[in-house]
Amino acid sequence: MRSLDPLILSRIQFAWVIAWHILLPAFTVGVASYIAVLEGLHAMTGRDVYLRVSNFWIRIFAVTFGMGVVTGVVMPFQFGTNWSRLSDATANVIGPLLAYEGLLAFFLEASFLGVLLFGRKLVPPWMHLVAAVMVAAGTLFSSFWILATNSWMQTPAGYTIVDGRFYPTDWMEVIFTPSFPYRLVHTVLAFYITSALVVMGVGSYTVRCGRFLEEGRVMMTTALSLLTVLVPLQLVAGDQHGLNTLKHQPAKIAAIEARWETVAPVPLTLFALPEQDAETNRYALDVPYLGSLILTHSLDGSIKGLKDFPANERAPVAIVFFAFRIMVAAGILILALVVVGSVLRGLGRMFTSHWYLLACQLAIPLGFLAVLAGWTTTEVGRQPWTVYGLLRTADSVTPSLSGGHVLVSLVLYAVAYVVIYPTGVLILLRLVRNGPGGMLTGPDVPVQAGRPAVPIKELPRSPYPGGQP
Amino acid sequence: MIEPTISFVGIWSVILLSGVFLYVLLDGFDLGVGILHGFAPSTADGDVMMKSIAPVWDGNETWLVLGGVALLAAFPLAFAIIIPAVYFPILVMLLALAFRGVAFEFRFQDPAGRAFWDHAFHYGSLAATFAQGLVLGAFVQGFQVEGRQFAGGAFDFLTPFSAFVGAALVCGYGLLGAGWLILKTEGTLQNWARGLGQYCLIGVVFGLIVVSLWSPAIDASIATRWFSMPNVLFLWPIPLVTGALVFWEWRALRSGAEASPFVGALLLFLLAYLSLAISLWPMVVPFHFTLWEAASSPRTQAFLLVGTLFMLPVILMYSGWSYWVFRGKVRGRSNHEAAYED
Numbered sequence: 001m002r003s004l005d006p007l008i009l010s011r012i013q014f015a016w017v018i019a020w021h022i023l024l025p026a027f028t029v030g031v032a033s034y035i036a037v038l039e040g041l042h043a044m045t046g047r048d049v050y051l052r053v054s055n056f057w058i059r060i061f062a063v064t065f066g067m068g069v070v071t072g073v074v075m076p077f078q079f080g081t082n083w084s085r086l087s088d089a090t091a092n093v094i095g096p097l098l099a100y101e102g103l104l105a106f107f108l109e110a111s112f113l114g115v116l117l118f119g120r121k122l123v124p125p126w127m128h129l130v131a132a133v134m135v136a137a138g139t140l141f142s143s144f145w146i147l148a149t150n151s152w153m154q155t156p157a158g159y160t161i162v163d164g165r166f167y168p169t170d171w172m173e174v175i176f177t178p179s180f181p182y183r184l185v186h187t188v189l190a191f192y193i194t195s196a197l198v199v200m201g202v203g204s205y206t207v208r209c210g211r212f213l214e215e216g217r218v219m220m221t222t223a224l225s226l227l228t229v230l231v232p233l234q235l236v237a238g239d240q241h242g243l244n245t246l247k248h249q250p251a252k253i254a255a256i257e258a259r260w261e262t263v264a265p266v267p268l269t270l271f272a273l274p275e276q277d278a279e280t281n282r283y284a285l286d287v288p289y290l291g292s293l294i295l296t297h298s299l300d301g302s303i304k305g306l307k308d309f310p311a312n313e314r315a316p317v318a319i320v321f322f323a324f325r326i327m328v329a330a331g332i333l334i335l336a337l338v339v340v341g342s343v344l345r346g347l348g349r350m351f352t353s354h355w356y357l358l359a360c361q362l363a364i365p366l367g368f369l370a371v372l373a374g375w376t377t378t379e380v381g382r383q384p385w386t387v388y389g390l391l392r393t394a395d396s397v398t399p400s401l402s403g404g405h406v407l408v409s410l411v412l413y414a415v416a417y418v419v420i421y422p423t424g425v426l427i428l429l430r431l432v433r434n435g436p437g438g439m440l441t442g443p444d445v446p447v448q449a450g451r452p453a454v455p456i457k458e459l460p461r462s463p464y465p466g467g468q469p
Numbered sequence: 470m471i472e473p474t475i476s477f478v479g480i481w482s483v484i485l486l487s488g489v490f491l492y493v494l495l496d497g498f499d500l501g502v503g504i505l506h507g508f509a510p511s512t513a514d515g516d517v518m519m520k521s522i523a524p525v526w527d528g529n530e531t532w533l534v535l536g537g538v539a540l541l542a543a544f545p546l547a548f549a550i551i552i553p554a555v556y557f558p559i560l561v562m563l564l565a566l567a568f569r570g571v572a573f574e575f576r577f578q579d580p581a582g583r584a585f586w587d588h589a590f591h592y593g594s595l596a597a598t599f600a601q602g603l604v605l606g607a608f609v610q611g612f613q614v615e616g617r618q619f620a621g622g623a624f625d626f627l628t629p630f631s632a633f634v635g636a637a638l639v640c641g642y643g644l645l646g647a648g649w650l651i652l653k654t655e656g657t658l659q660n661w662a663r664g665l666g667q668y669c670l671i672g673v674v675f676g677l678i679v680v681s682l683w684s685p686a687i688d689a690s691i692a693t694r695w696f697s698m699p700n701v702l703f704l705w706p707i708p709l710v711t712g713a714l715v716f717w718e719w720r721a722l723r724s725g726a727e728a729s730p731f732v733g734a735l736l737l738f739l740l741a742y743l744s745l746a747i748s749l750w751p752m753v754v755p756f757h758f759t760l761w762e763a764a765s766s767p768r769t770q771a772f773l774l775v776g777t778l779f780m781l782p783v784i785l786m787y788s789g790w791s792y793w794v795f796r797g798k799v800r801g802r803s804n805h806e807a808a809y810e811d
Contacts, residue, residue, distance in 0.1 A: 076541070
């Protein structure tokens with residue numbers, strides 16, 4: 001078992017558990033806010049359709065949030081099981097940030113979630129609205145603190161190093177590191193856009209099926225209105241985040257663009273096969289000047305090439321290069337969907353263009369794809385460091401681990417998530433197929449939340465062998 | 470900025486100990502309900518059992534996350550040594566918690582896979598509890614340490630002692646779960662919980678006696694703590710009060726009391742927890758580092774303390790409110806479940 005490297009296996013394990021986990025906040029952060037808005041709209045207008053749409057998304061939220069909790073509990077323990085030297089070195093600084101996420105976000109979410117899911121009949125309507133707002137606020141607080149932690153590892157500030165360990169000197173600098181505002185805006189916008197695309201796609205499916213037309217239209221119009229604002233904003237935020245990265249993590253930008261030489265003006269490489277060892281690109285398709293224009297907002301600006309950084313301080317170029325391009329491609333498709341949608345909406349043909357409804361449905365995974373690709377870009381782009389420029393990933397791993405042990409845990413995490421996620425997706429698909437039906441409201445029909453109208457199948461030990469009495 | 474001159478280690482020790490105890494208590498009863506769920510007399514009873522904890526389980530589990538990150542933030546050296554030392558029990562616990570956690574939604578939403586998710590809930594609760602017991606047992610045994618890192622083997626945690634503690638904790642959580650069910654249910658299900666609670670209590674008593682006799686043999690410092698003068702003069706009431714509580718709990722389980730079994734189980738846990746703290750104090754990495762040696766920088770502890778002292782009462786308040794909203798007996802189809810099945 002000597003060939004098994006606990007470092008690389010631990011990295012694969014972390015990538016595996018974080019990648020699956022991040023899909024859930026990418027969705028729940030936006031949907032929590034959406035539910036709060038729908039509840040608010042219902043309180044203001046009194047229109048029942050908002051309540052029906054809200055109840056529909058609450059049921060979907062319940063499934064995804066539960067999965068988010070259990071895959072999220074896994075995360076902090078990874079710092080201990082596989083990255084104990086990182087924990088020992090950095091806990092003085094990032095420990096409190098993680099703890100504040102728990103104190104300010106997780107309890108808020110968990111306590112009010114129960115009321116949001118099951119409490120509509122148990123508390124007054126305004127209290128239910130408060131619960132929805134609190135859950136939404138909790139998801140945003142959580143994003144704030146976890147991204148503050150991540151940003152500190154990307155662009156550390158407000159610390160001093162004594163005996164190889166980090167000590168805080170200024171908490172404001174620790175929390176508001178140079179990359180934090182950009183990362184926070186870019187990520188939260190990405191989460192909102194991801195959720196809006198899901199709502200849009202589910203709405204278009206509902207409209208296409210011809211059932212629950214009113215609900216489907218509400219979903220599509222609310223989602224498209226939001227996307228029309230957020231997607232252009234995201235282009236600006238992404239550009240600014242890129243400029244910020246160029247300033248603070250130039251080696252990451254060089255890897256993103258697969259730039260080996262420092263030249264001016266910088267071309268933009270649309271496609272290439274970067275070769276790490278040969279320090280060159282094969283099959284490169286370059287557009288002159290465009291690199292300078294995008295990266296420096298001038299025609300002759302220059303950026304540092306990878307060869308200006310020691311070979312052992314470069315990220316794996318190909319992964320970062322392609323991940324970034326996948327993110328941008330997804331972004332362009334999303335933008336196209338929004339532009340076309342706005343035009344069709346202006347023409348009054350959005351709900352009747354079957355090809356567009358189908359396109360919206362097919363676009364559901366785009367946000368998730370962009371989030372995963374973006375996360376890969378920023379995290380792999382930080383390599384070979386855990387704390388950028390200061391603590392190497394190789395010096396962060398738990399020393400007592402053997403490759404065989406990590407392989408066992410990696411396989412078990414793999415099996416568990418391969419069981420849990422497809423089941424979750426199947427359940428979500430069924431919820432979507434059932435549609436927002438069976439949730440009519442009125443004086444005689446109790447308002448419901450939480451569980452769907454599924455028949456409970458009898459199991460052998462039931463006292464009623466013939467079925468539900 | 471000036472360095473804080475006062476030490477916050479004492480108050481952080483109290484916060485951490487209280488947080489971990491709250492976790493043990495809260496997730497203890499809902500893991501316990503999961504353990505008992507596998508023996509539910511009928512599907513309908515199983516549904517009621519799940520419903521009694523569905524609105525609160527993720528809040529309960531949040532204390533585990535808080536315990537983990539508070540340990541990281543306030544006593545990072547302990548986090549960096551203990552968690553790698555119990556790599557596999559932590560792995561089992563996390564995976565088991567994942568399966569039992571998603572089971573809450575999945576078993577309702579996936580009728581075809583319901584039997585599978587019922588098993589996931591039961592065995593997940595059982596495995597998570599046993600794994601926590603293994604961690605506790607390994608903690609009491611102590612760890613092999615070199616410098617600032619765990620230096621033992623990956624299976625050092627696995628001994629007859631830690632396995633015994635794991636089994637005892639299953640009985641303990643089962644007792645808490647039975648107490649919760651007696652509080653939240655009625656009729657035949659409540660009577661059934663009383664019966665199982667008695668078996669769990671027998672297991673708990675056996676566990677308490679064996680662990681009390683076994684732990685002083687593990688490290689001389691534990692024996693000295695309990696049996697040397699003048700400690701013995703102060704500590705002798707603890708086993709006595711525990712014995713009286715066991716008697717009271719037994720009576721409560723066999724009488725018609727609604728809340729007493731849960732309260733009794735809670736107090737038994739409190740006493741066992743206190744005894745453990747007495748045995749090991751002030752060690753946080755037995756028997757290498759004290760709480761003071763493993764503490765993070767004073768500035769770290771101070772920064773987190775400000776928010777914690779402000780937030781903990783708020784958290785307790787709205788957690789309490791969420792329990793209050795779902796107060797009262799959980800019933801078959803007449804409670805909120807009926808609303809979902811129109």
